[in-house]
Amino acid sequence: MSGGRPRRPGGTRGDPFPSHTSPRAHLPAWGQRPAPATASHLPPRRPRPRPLPPRPSFSRPRPSLRPSSRHLPSRLPPGAAKFLARNRAQSRGRAGAVTPLPRPRAQTPGRPRPRRAMLCGRWRSRRRRPEEPPGPAQVATPVALAPPDGGSRRPGLRALKKMGLTEDEDVRAMLRGSRLRKIRSRTWQKERLYRLQEDGLSVWFQRRIPRAPSQHIFFVQHIEAVREGHQSEGLRRFGGAFPPARCLTIAFRGRRKNLDLAAATAEEAQRWVRGLAKLRARLDAMSQRERLDHWIHAYLHRADSDQDSKMSFKEIKSLLRMVNVDMNDMYAYRLFKECDHSNNERLEGAEIEEFLRRLLKRPELEEIFHRYSGEDRVLSAPELLEFLEDQGEDGATLAHAQQLIHTYELNETAKQHELMTLDGFMMYLLSPEGAALDPAHTSVFQDMDQPLSHYFISSSHNTYLTDSQIGGPSSTEAYVRAFAQGCRCVELDCWEGPGGEPIIYHGHTLTSKILFRDVVQAVRDHAFTLSPYPVILSLENHCGLEQQAVMARHLRTILGDTLVTQALDAQNPEELPSPEQLKGRVLVKGKKLPAARSEDGRILSDQEEEEEEEEEEPEATEQRRRAKQISPELSALAVYCCATRLRTLRPTPVPPQPCQVSSLNERKAKKLIREAGNSFVRHNARQLTRVYPLGLRMNSANYSPQEMWNSGCQLVALNFQTPGYEMDLNAGRFLVNGQCGYILKPACLRQPDTTFDPECPGPPRTTLTIQVLTAQQLPKLNTEKPNSIVDPLVRVEIHGVPADCARKETNYVLNNGFNPRWGQTLQFQLRAPELVLVRFVVEDYDTTSPNDFVGQFTLPLNSLKQGYRHIHLLSKDGASLSPATLFVHIRIQRF
Numbered sequence: 087m088s089g090g091r092p093r094r095p096g097g098t099r100g101d102p103f104p105s106h107t108s109p110r111a112h113l114p115a116w117g118q119r120p121a122p123a124t125a126s127h128l129p130p131r132r133p134r135p136r137p138l139p140p141r142p143s144f145s146r147p148r149p150s151l152r153p154s155s156r157h158l159p160s161r162l163p164p165g166a167a168k169f170l171a172r173n174r175a176q177s178r179g180r181a182g183a184v185t186p187l188p189r190p191r192a193q194t195p196g197r198p199r200p201r202r203a204m205l206c207g208r209w210r211s212r213r214r215r216p217e218e219p220p221g222p223a224q225v226a227t228p229v230a231l232a233p234p235d236g237g238s239r240r241p242g243l244r245a246l247k248k249m250g251l252t253e254d255e256d257v258r259a260m261l262r263g264s265r266l267r268k269i270r271s272r273t274w275q276k277e278r279l280y281r282l283q284e285d286g287l288s289v290w291f292q293r294r295i296p297r298a299p300s301q302h303i304f305f306v307q308h309i310e311a312v313r314e315g316h317q318s319e320g321l322r323r324f325g326g327a328f329p330p331a332r333c334l335t336i337a338f339r340g341r342r343k344n345l346d347l348a349a350a351t352a353e354e355a356q357r358w359v360r361g362l363a364k365l366r367a368r369l370d371a372m373s374q375r376e377r378l379d380h381w382i383h384a385y386l387h388r389a390d391s392d393q394d395s396k397m398s399f400k401e402i403k404s405l406l407r408m409v410n411v412d413m414n415d416m417y418a419y420r421l422f423k424e425c426d427h428s429n430n431e432r433l434e435g436a437e438i439e440e441f442l443r444r445l446l447k448r449p450e451l452e453e454i455f456h457r458y459s460g461e462d463r464v465l466s467a468p469e470l471l472e473f474l475e476d477q478g479e480d481g482a483t484l485a486h487a488q489q490l491i492h493t494y495e496l497n498e499t500a501k502q503h504e505l506m507t508l509d510g511f512m513m514y515l516l517s518p519e520g521a522a523l524d525p526a527h528t529s530v531f532q533d534m535d536q537p538l539s540h541y542f543i544s545s546s547h548n549t550y551l552t553d554s555q556i557g558g559p560s561s562t563e564a565y566v567r568a569f570a571q572g573c574r575c576v577e578l579d580c581w582e583g584p585g586g587e588p589i590i591y592h593g594h595t596l597t598s599k600i601l602f603r604d605v606v607q608a609v610r611d612h613a614f615t616l617s618p619y620p621v622i623l624s625l626e627n628h629c630g631l632e633q634q635a636v637m638a639r640h641l642r643t644i645l646g647d648t649l650v651t652q653a654l655d656a657q658n659p660e661e662l663p664s665p666e667q668l669k670g671r672v673l674v675k676g677k678k679l680p681a682a683r684s685e686d687g688r689i690l691s692d693q694e695e696e697e698e699e700e701e702e703e704p705e706a707t708e709q710r711r712r713a714k715q716i717s718p719e720l721s722a723l724a725v726y727c728c729a730t731r732l733r734t735l736r737p738t739p740v741p742p743q744p745c746q747v748s749s750l751n752e753r754k755a756k757k758l759i760r761e762a763g764n765s766f767v768r769h770n771a772r773q774l775t776r777v778y779p780l781g782l783r784m785n786s787a788n789y790s791p792q793e794m795w796n797s798g799c800q801l802v803a804l805n806f807q808t809p810g811y812e813m814d815l816n817a818g819r820f821l822v823n824g825q826c827g828y829i830l831k832p833a834c835l836r837q838p839d840t841t842f843d844p845e846c847p848g849p850p851r852t853t854l855t856i857q858v859l860t861a862q863q864l865p866k867l868n869t870e871k872p873n874s875i876v877d878p879l880v881r882v883e884i885h886g887v888p889a890d891c892a893r894k895e896t897n898y899v900l901n902n903g904f905n906p907r908w909g910q911t912l913q914f915q916l917r918a919p920e921l922v923l924v925r926f927v928v929e930d931y932d933t934t935s936p937n938d939f940v941g942q943f944t945l946p947l948n949s950l951k952q953g954y955r956h957i958h959l960l961s962k963d964g965a966s967l968s969p970a971t972l973f974v975h976i977r978i979q980r981f
Contacts, residue, residue, distance in 0.1 A: 249286055249368045249380075256361035257282065260289075264358065267348040272324050280347075280358075285384035286365060298870045304345075306365050308965050310337045310570055314359055319562045319604070320346040334359050337566070340963025341552075341807065344563060374516035374956075378969040381863065382442055385409055396432040402441070410866045410903030412875040421445075448512065450860055450907075450973065454954060455511045465506040467491060477953030490514055515956060522955040522976065523821070523945050530824035534619070537662040538726070539744065539774055540836045542795060543622070544820045544827040545575035547778045547803035550590050550600060554786050557596040558807075562608040568806050569612045571964070572820050574827035575622040575675075575776075575801050578605060580629050580637060588633045602637055606644045609672065617826040620668035622727060622801070624776065625676040627720070634717035641674065641723060648672050650725050660743045662726060662774075665828050675727035675747055675776075677716050727774065735765040747774040747801075751781075752789045759797045763843040770798030771838050778803045788812035792885045795819065796844035796921055798835040809962045811925070815885055817964055818923050818944025832920040844887045844918070852919040854947065856882055857911045857975040858896050864903035864959075864970050867930055867938055876903035876930040878940060880972065882912050886922040890914075898931035903940075919980070922947040926957050926972055941967045952976050 251257045263281030279292040288303045296302075315330035316322050318337070324346075325333055331352035336345040349355035372380065389405035390397060397405070399422050406413050425433055425441040433441055458473045459465045465473070467487045474482035474490075488504055494517060495501045495510035506514075518525050546568045550560040568576055580602055583589035588602040613621045623641075627634065641649055649672050653659035725745070732748035735758070750758070755777045758766045769775070777794045779787070786805040790812055794802040804816055823829055834842040858880045868874040881895035892914055899906035916922055925944040929937040941959030957972040 249365075251286065251364060251368065254361070254364060256357045256364065257286075259354075259357045260361045264349065264354055266354075266358075267328075269320060269324050269328075269346040269348060275324070275348075282361070282365075284387065285380070287369070287380070287384060304336075304338070304342075306362065307369055307968065308338050308340070308342070309362065309366060310339045310567070312336055312359055312362050312366075314355075318344050318346055319600075320344060331355065336362070337563075337570075339570075339965045340961070341809070342963075373513060374958075374969060374971075375513050378446070378516075378863065381969050382409070382446065386438070386442070396434040397438055397441075398432055402433070404872065406904075407872045407875070408866070410864055410875055411905070412873075412901035445904075448860075448862075448905075451512055451515065452508060455508050463508070464500060465491075465511060467504050470506055478951070479953070490519070515954065516971070520954075520956055522943075522950055522957045522974070524949045524951050527822040527949040528824065530826055532823050532828075532830040534666040534828065534830075535664045536830065536836070537664060537744065538620075538668075539662055539770070539772060539800060540831055541665065541800060542802070542819060542829040542831060543575055543800050544571075544573045544816065545622075545624075545776065545801040545803040546573045546806045547577055548579070548592060548786065548805060549573070549576040550579070550605065551592065551597060551786065551805070552807050554784060555592045555595060555597065555805075556784050558786070559598045560591050560600045561598075562600060562604050564807065565605060565608045566612045569621075570616060571806060571817070572616055572825045572827040573806065574617065574619060575624055575803070576609070577624045577626065577778075577803065578602065579626045580633075582629050582633055586633065586636060588629050588637050593628060603640050603644070606640050610644055610648070613672065614670055617824075617828075618669045619665045619826050619828050620671045620673055622673045622675050624727075624801075624803075625674060625720075627676060627716075631715050631717045634715075634720045638717065638719035638723060645672050649674070649723070651723060653725060660745045662744045665826075673725070673727050674723040676720060676724040676729055678724045678728040679716050679718060679721040732769075732775075735762050735769055742773060744772055747776060749776045749778065752777055752779055752794075755794055755797075755799065759793060759844065763797065763845045764841060767798050767835060767840055767842055767844070768838060770800065771836055771840060774801060775799045776801035776803060779805065790885075791816055791819070792891075792921075792923065793844075796887050796918075798831060800831075809964075813964075814925060814942055814944045815923055818925065819946065821945055822949045834920070844921075847887045847889055847917040850915040850917050851981065852916040852947075853979040853981075854884070854914045854916060854919075854924070855911060855977040855979070856913075858882070858908045858972070859975060860905060860907050860973045861903075861928065862905055862969065862971045862973065864906075864928060864940055865967050866903065867940065875901045876938075876940060877901060877932075878903055878906050878928055879931050879937075880908065881927040881929065882914075883925040883927065884914050884916070884922060885925060886916065887918045890916050890918060890922060903930075916947070919947050924950055926959075926974075928959060928972065941970055943972075947978075950976060950978070952978055 260282035261284065263279055265277050266280050267275055267277050269275045276294070281290050282288075283290055283303065287307065288305050290303050293302060313335040315333055316325055318335040321328075321333050321335060325348060328348040329352070332349050332355050334347050334349070334355050336347070338344070347355075347358075349358065369377075385405055385408045386397070389401050389408060391401060391404070399419060402422055403415075403418060406418060421441070421444060422433070425437045425444070427437060428434075455465070456463065458469050467484055470490065471482060471484050471487040474487060479486075491504055491506045491510065492501060494513040495506050496513065497507050497510070500507050500510070514520050518528075548555055549568050550562075550564050551558050552561050552564050553559060565576055578590055579592060580588050580590060581593055581599075583599070583601070589599045590602055590605055591597045591599040609621065609623065625637075627637075629637065642651070648670060650668070654663050654667060655661065727747045728743075728745050730742075730746040730748055732750065755775075775798075777799050779789055783805075786808045788804045788808055788810060791802040791804060792815055802816075804812060806813065820827060820829060830836075834840050861878060861880070864876055864878055866874070867876060877898045877900050879896050879898040881893055883893040884890055894912040894914070896908045896910045896912075899908065923944055924947055925942060927942045928940040930940055931937055939962055941961060943957045943959055954973070954975050957974060959967045959970045959972065961967055
């Protein structure tokens with residue numbers, strides 16, 4: 087049997103690379119060295135399992151002793167020697183009890199994993215009444231609160247106690263639960279029970295028809311915002327029967343619909359608003375170590391089936407399956423007995439904590455720590471400084487090392503003596519300062535005083551849609567979500583509406599319609615919640631003169647002073663201003679009448695008409711004629727973004743004005759890149775170019791934005807409602823610079839006389855080496871099947887100019903999503919590193935079907951830090967998968 091399998095063309099979530107560039111690696115037999123990640127041969131029949139060889143070391147040759155820093159003589163205060171002796175004894179005690187990592191069960195790679203269907207369990211779950219929360223094996227059962235004097239001692243409330251919210255009145259009310267009315271339409275308004283789970287991380291809710299337990303909860307960390315009153319499209323349209331004081335909206339990240347609720351009283355609504363705000367604030371303030379502790383104890387509470395605060399071996403096995411590891415029964419029982427000091431086949435109190443400590447051990451971190459700390463098992467400030475220098479930290483100083491000790495060290499005695507223990511070292515590596523993303527790049531750090539044409543600008547196509555462009559619903563909430571993702575250029579497809587009011591929808595399709603006025607109000611209310619930099623409204627105008635005047639009036643009256651109606655610099659009215667000059671302002675991109683025009687508008691000639699996005703059906707002659715007319719009122723609002731057709735890239739006697747914007751579909755943009763690469767780059771150094779998907783993408787699929795960025799296109803518009811690797815790239819590109827939606831282009835794309843051509847970038851200039859070491863706490867993909875454990879593999883993708891695009895992947899690890907180990911090295915040669923995005927992907931390997939997506943993280947190469955780093959994984963919708971991480975070592979060599 088072969089360990090490989092045929093790859094589905096196009097990959098799991100949309101694949102930018104040909105299938106032949108990345109063959110699937112097979113799982114090596116125990117004791118054999120893994121095949122190279124790029125091996126293309128089919129693996130031979132797997133031999134019988136043999137014992138594992140000794141664990142490979144990540145260490146580099148180092149001197150074994152450094153007496154000046156190891157023994158720390160008279161420079162330490164008097165109490166330090168006693169602390170070091172005690173710490174050394176504890177470390178030796180721990181070292182004596184160290185057990186190997188959980189060893190997965192041997193299984194033939196070619197054979198699919200067994201599917202154990204529990205018919206009686208399914209029958210019981212279907213018979214469960216809607217009022218009952220799911221069983222404790224999957225979701226913690228909310229129960230009535232105990233009296234205040236004993237509530238904090240209940241095991242289920244441990245998580246909330248650590249969050250400091252056990253006695254909070256709002257949280258206690260949420261634990262008791264509330265009957266809230268869920269509002270979907272004028273006729274669908276049902277009362278449902280909502281109740282905070284005791285883990286403090288999730289809310290259980292009632293459904294009319296019971297479903298799988300995971301379908302009855304939502305997670306606090308997935309909430310984007312909680313709005314009071316009629317602050318959503320649904321409540322404004324259907325919530326008129328309820329006073330605003332009793333209404334609230336829970337908006338989620340990703341594609342999940344808003345939850346519009348009405349409470350019985352205003353006080354009850356406020357309790358939920360305040361309670362969710364406190365939980366979200368506490369969750370955001372948690373360190374990665376606290377999140378891990380919170381996460382494991384939440385699963386511990388779920389696995390404790392009889393809720394007696396004691397764990398039998400059966401419950402321990404259930405816990406292990408919940409946290410995504412299939413541990414050998416003999417090894418798991420040995421670990422269980424080593425912690426069962428009372429010898430009663432039950433773990434409780436300190437025994438449970440010891441078991442969790444052993445389960446959460448990070449041998450690879452301990453090895454790195456001991457390599458730098460030596461025999462005394464603590465890091466002094468000079469030793470920590472040496473580690474930081476080896477990491478490649480810019481500006482590492484002794485003062486910085488001391489500051490890290492005071493920030494992350496948990497032991498007060500060690501902190502007083504400026505020493506860092508293993509726990510403090512792990513806290514540091516799991517913090518944002520130990521992550522792969524440079525913390526200095528999470529705020530605005532780039533020059534924001536250059537012309538708009540020198541920036542990549544986050545842009546959305548068909549922003550009003552929440553689904554496909556054929557029959558999907560249109561909603562103002564889609565604009566709110568786009569702004570929440572950092573989008574700075576949104577599209578408005580404007581058509582003639584009834585009652586003299588323009589509407590927005592995807593013309594000649596079955597998509598629903600929304601009012602132009604409502605969209606402009608959403609822009610006013612939400613455009614600058616995340617970023618203060620300018621917003622561009624890209625108008626696709628299909629209205630007659632009369633309703634165009636209505637559009638102009640709505641823009642002026644609703645947006646007020648935020649709307650740009652005249653040039654900022656009267657001396658150079660056509661020169662593009664900078665994002666800094668346009669802070670808090672709204673620009674309109676539309677057609678502009680020439681200077682000599684009639685007062686009542688005129689028909690544009692073909693030379694003046696912008697290239698329209700193709701429609702699925704031809705317009706009627708009258709509609710086509712009316713669409714070519716431009717109202718003077720609307721034309722006056724196109725100040726810095728005047729829509730113009732791009733006819734040639736050759737030099738003309740009259741150079742084009744910087745304020746002219748061209749719109750191209752993806753096909754024409756790719757043709758220009760192929761045929762006139764450098765000329766197109768020079769054009770984009772002076773003027774804005776907007777690229778949008780082909781109209782043939784009926785399901786609102788996306789194209790790869792990287793090709794357009796390579797040539798300097800600024801407004802690369804994507805369907806924000808469609809997740810996939812394309813949106814992962816877009817999120818990664820705009821992840822840095824404070825997520826403000828503006829990224830300064832590389833110098834080679836800003837110079838007017840540049841010679842850069844993305845098709846011919848020159849020889850390699852950078853080598854990127856990534857050693858994939860381990861992963862931690864990967865999410866369980868099928869929570870309804872306890873025995874479904876992931877077989878993870880890691881793929882590293884390079885997105886840049888065509889010569890740089892590549893991907894390589896590790897072998898897969900069988901039945902271990904909790905702490906899989908790889909220790910494999912992947913290397914890439916890069917020709918245009920300033921344009922490169924690095925995408926880390928984790929997938930669940932399957933021999934008989936396409937791999938399942940587990941998580942990913944994408945960031946620019948220039949924001950990638952070197953050394954030992956944690957990568958915090960995101961879901962396909964961009965939500966955090968905390969505490970799921972990858973642990974890697976990164977090395978970047980420039981020459």
